[in-house]
Amino acid sequence: MRTGLKPVLRTAVALVGASALIALAGCTTDPTVEPGGGEGGGEDSSEEWFDQKLYDRQFEERDVVPEGPEDKPYLQMINPEMGDTSEFKSEGGKKMCFANASISNPWRQTGWITMNEQLKDLKKNGVITEMETRDAQDNDDTQIADIDYFISEGDCDGFIISPNSTSAITPAVERACKTDKPVIVFDRGVETDCAVTFIHPIGGFAWGIDTSQFLIDNLEKGDKVVALRILPGVDVLEQRWAAAEKLFGEADIEVVDYFTEGDPAEIKKVVSDELAKGDVQGVWMDAGDGAVSAVEAFEDAGKDYPVMTGEDELSFLRKWKDTDMTAMAPVYSNFQWRTPLLAAEMIFKGEEVPTEWVLPQSPITAEDLDEYLDRNKGMPDGHYAKFGGEDLSGFPEVWQDRVIP
Template sequence: MKKINMLLTLALTLLLLAGCSMQPPEWAKPKKAATTGEMTIGLSISTLNNPFFVSLKDGVAAEAQKLGMKVIVVDAQNDSAKQSNDVDDLLQQGVDALLINPTDSAAISAAVQSANNLDIPVITLDRSADKGDVKTLVASDNAKGGRMAAEYLVKKLGKGAKVIELQGVPGASATRERGKGFHEVADKQLDVIASQAADFDRTKGLTVMENLLQANPDVQGVFAHNDEMALGAIEAIESAGKDIPVVGFDGNEDAINSIKQGQLTATVAQQPKLIGQMAVDAARDVLQGKSVASSMPAPLKIVTKDRAE
């Protein structure tokens, strides 16, 4: 009888142990709804060698600090392959949400889909991703900004004026959208005599503009898809001894100072710090189970010497 009781006790013990071992490991358990202080956000920036994106990063950092959130920042250095690897690293670190400012809207799609597979929400800033589930895009209306630039050049130079367009990084949504908006007006009211990529880079803007000036000495105006290229174009124009109006896009500090000094003519000014702030707020809302709009536009304005900040 004692032997039977011992066997029954042993069986019961084993059953209880088995029941305990059926609990799933911690990583497999569903996440509880996040509270603000528990959140860690990964921020992948296309480049920190551009004042606009530095301001965007600062906007993210300031809002995250205000809400008690942690931010891990990585700089893609305008390299789409590096950005994909950076995002993979952020995913491995277990971030709760991803904020991505894509270098290339197509190239970043695989990384977005990797985050989707892990149920990590993705929010894009300034530029979109071509594929994958993005909760929201926080950006200026780039097409509207392109139209604003063209309309300004028409007003300043008159219809039919010969203009050059400096494009951003091929494949970036901002390049496509700004160019699309610009041409909606320019193709009807201006004469676009040349259009070439300078990759949103000041040095390339200088080099490309030097070459375009030699090939198009009768140019009357320039639209650059960002301020960095516009400032490079100004250097080339001044070196050539010419006086040609240049319109940029972003409204960064260097551009505003250049406008005040009578060099850069105008810029379509964005609000990068506000974009960063809005993206953090959107991430918080998504993580707390709230719905967000598929796109969140930040306002734009033309800044000239008469209205320089």
């Protein structure tokens, strides 16, 4: 894995459509994908991951009013095409088997806590008797073995899979589908549509559009942006960057991008090195881990705060509030961790569910920053503001205490 201390400089971008991949999220590497160009990422990577049709679809979905209960975003749906699940209808409590990519970052930890609180409620209601979980710890081979273990074990009533990477996990998902038990894929995607439903927020292109357009609207032509990327080969991260790179190039914004693995020390070093070369007017991130370190680099250098996009992690929101800088927090809706279990409940009742369940994905802006800070008072810095678990029985203590099951 390369961390890329030498940037790739771009002032104009020509992007070529590539075959569509289902959107995913998270911070792991697909070993089948090699980043192109220089150590900072490369144009080949952007070309591979850009898909005009998916870009256009997610561009439009950003403005769609979702269907579903207004106070339950985790049950809302954007442009759903409903699928029949009557073949899975059955009585009694069910055992679910969950193959999780990892809980190795604050976003996944927040979701995992929320998922387990949702599970407690469903257990009380007799819907699910047990959820056996195996954690792949960000390793494709481990997750493939986990899924095959569940299949060979033979006592799973249904499967929930959050894939570690896109192509590597696809065959294992297909094997799970062949058991004729319902398979639910969420968060990250695979290259098959055999699952009963694939649950995810709008996607990486939507993130890239929202964030880059915010920076463009608040910068001048020729201004310099440092783009901080976590890892290559994760499709939602690559799609975030592909959309942003396209729009930055069209707006004549100078961009240098680096892979940092989300390491705060690396982020601070990268930004400090760029500031030593000259002024930086903007910071763009494909995920918000370490965002505060980027801000601190400006403070240490005695420079004006940049126009910046981070994420809805509270550490960034609080720093944004304290500095009053020009910022926006994109969101990859953490409340999606509730939806697979609720989808399983619907499936075993024989109710229709969307074949692709697209959840809302709305950034936090300056206008609603105070609202989300107030709603999350007492939560730790690693908590995500739009976690969507306020109505669960463990709120707020379980999240405040950061109880990781």
